[in-house]
Amino acid sequence: MAKLNDILAIADPDGMASKAYTDPAIFEAEMERIFGRAWIFVGHESQVPNPGNFWRTWMGVDEVLLVRQKSGDLKVLRNACTHRGTRLCAEKSGSTNSFVCPYHSWGFDLDGALKAVPDMDGYPVDFDITDRKLHLSSAPRVESYRGFVFASRAETGPSLAAFLGQMTDAIDNLVDRAPDGEIKIDGGSLRVRYPGNWKLHHENANDIVHPGFVHDSSVTSAKSADGGVVPNDSLIDRGQTKGMMISNGLTPKDWNAIELTGTPEGHSFMGGFYKSGLLAHQQEDAVTRTYRKSLEAAHGKEKAATVLGMDRFNNLIWPTLNINAQFHQIRVVHPISVSETVIEGYCFRLGGAPDEIFHRAVRFLGTLVSPASMIFSDDLEIFGRVQRGLKNGGIERLNGQRGASTDMQGMGARHSTTSSELPLRVQAAAWHNWMGVEQ
Amino acid sequence: MESLTLHHQVSNFLAQEAELLDLGYFDRWLDLFADDGIYWIPSAPDQTDMEGQVSIILEDVALLKLRVARLSHPRAYSVTPSPATIHLVSNIILETVTDKITVRSKLIMNEVRDDISTTLSGNSTHHLIASGDSFKILLKRVDLIQAGGTFNAISIPL
Ligand code: FES
Ligand SMILES: [Fe+2]
DSSP: OOOHHHHHHHOOTTOOBTHHHHOHHHHHHHHHHTTTTSOEEEEEGGGSOSTTEEEEEEETTEEEEEEEOTTSOEEEEESBOTTTOOBOOOSSEEEOSEEEOTTTOOEEETTSOEEEOSOGGGSOTTOOTTOGGGSOOBOSEEEEETTEEEEESOSSSSOHHHHHGGGHHHHHHHHHTSTTSOEEEEEEEEEEEESSOHHHHHHHHTOOSSHHHHTHHHHHHHHHSSSOSOTTSSTTTTTHHHHHHHHTTOOHHHHHTSOEEEOTTSOEEEEOOOOSGGGSTTOOOHHHHHHHHHHHHHHOHHHHHHHHHOOEEEEEETTTEEEEGGGTEEEEEEEEETTEEEEEEEEEEETTSOHHHHHHHHHHHHHHHOTTOTTHHHHHHHHHHHHHHHHTSOOSBOOOOTTTTTOEEETTEEEESSOOSHHHHHHHHHHHHHHTSOO | OHHHHHHHHHHHHHHHHHHHHHHTOHHHHHHTEEEEEEEEEESSTTOOOSSSSOEEEEEEHHHHHHHHHHHTSTTOGGGSSOOEEEEEEEEEEEEEESSEEEEEEEEEEEEEETTEEEEEEEEEEEEEEEETTEEEEEEEEEEETTTTSOBOOOOSOO
8 A cells, every 4th residue: 555655745736746647556545545535426316216226336446336215315335245245236227125145145125234144044143134244334424415416435524515615506506407496317328438547537627728639620520511500500419519519629818718716625617618509508599598488487587597697617526526517417437447437427307498408418418428429539538648658657747837826716716717727736635635644 | 032132232232331431431431321311329228219318429411521520630539540440240131121221230340449459249220222223321320239338439430
């Protein structure tokens, strides 16, 4: 295991040591100190609406089950039998009364308690089925913020509210976009893998210098195609995909105008960068007009305008969740190993909104996170190249200084309008905070 | 006898299509689609819903033009260096033959890039319509057996 002093030297506000991306021992320490303690996004309540519903996911590299209890509460159980360690549940989701191990049929209750062991007579008298050590290990803290469920493996530590800090406004904004106040994960999901460290995704999310270079191929192709971004350009998505591609082609000056915010908890968000077509928040067509009207009926005109007017793109809740509230999407990041990461993308159906609004979110998800995305596939390629470059060992420390002298402090966060690398610096600081403290 | 001739023509068409993809002639591949043709790779097995369920790719010709243009861009990083592929098409079955021809086939695509080899496999369904002495694609649907799982970036059309 990496030593504390070594670890602390890794995070420098001006750039992380490359070891943090390549050294398996550091990865192991991250799983323990960050993913074993911080609030990890484990799912949305709509994925487990009824008692007995479960959803299989990960906390760090550990597979867990998010389970709706008979009482309506939520529990997060480790997906491993306490008898000999067998993986309990192989389904991704479902509904059950209990979890029965395929190996020797130990049965566990929805809350993880061991309730049945076949042929108990064979056990000595001191074998106690109620012994907590025989229960499925359950995350000591599970909390939901407006339907977004987070779990922590630490008994104590910052509350979910303290951990989220001002990022609750991204969740609020997404939920408040539903006229009837309910949002639901729907429309399937996409799962993508890249050969690089998990931090590379987060460091890229609010990096607004890269789009002009990495996405040049999709910008140029979209620009050169016949016609501009006109509403019924393409039968399938009425110009949305093309709009998303073209939007990465802002001038450096326009990128600079996009505000970046980084919070002390390591979270960050960027202002919106869709300036044309229906993706731009001021634009309306018949569908969005109907939707706006129903939101106004629910919230009143003023609040509806505030909700719809929040123009942001990536809202990164470090270290596991990215929210695109405006487009009703999330991405969930799962570290697999020091050099392998899985990203899952989901979209939401907003209760009370027209079906077409949901269909647009579905389209958006495909363009944004599909393994075949004309945009994202280039990001994934770059993550792999960074990983390969760092593995060469020639780079001791990455550079994250851009904007360091012009960042502004205000309202409990750092801000920039210079395409700053401040999201990197707040992530490095959060990394340092979690990693620097031993259990 | 007649259906064997048609089977032969359709097989030939599918082989030509695969060849264009392997040679990197993406513009000519796109020309095989009818003006209102659709290319679809669903995200889940047995997916029937195009609008309410996300797809890996769901594109009409207007969008495919962008995809194809990007593939020949000098800085399309995910295809630089460009991969070598083999699209192997087999087990071709003519399902229905009216004015539209429905063909089912098996696809194995092996891609090698930068010394890394990837294989994707699926069941293809083509809806074809006669056009001159050949066909045009009204729908090409590829149901990957990996659908629902985890993918590395996919760049070359299947
Ligand atoms: S390992 Fe689960 S019952 Fe034996
Ligand atoms: Fe990007």
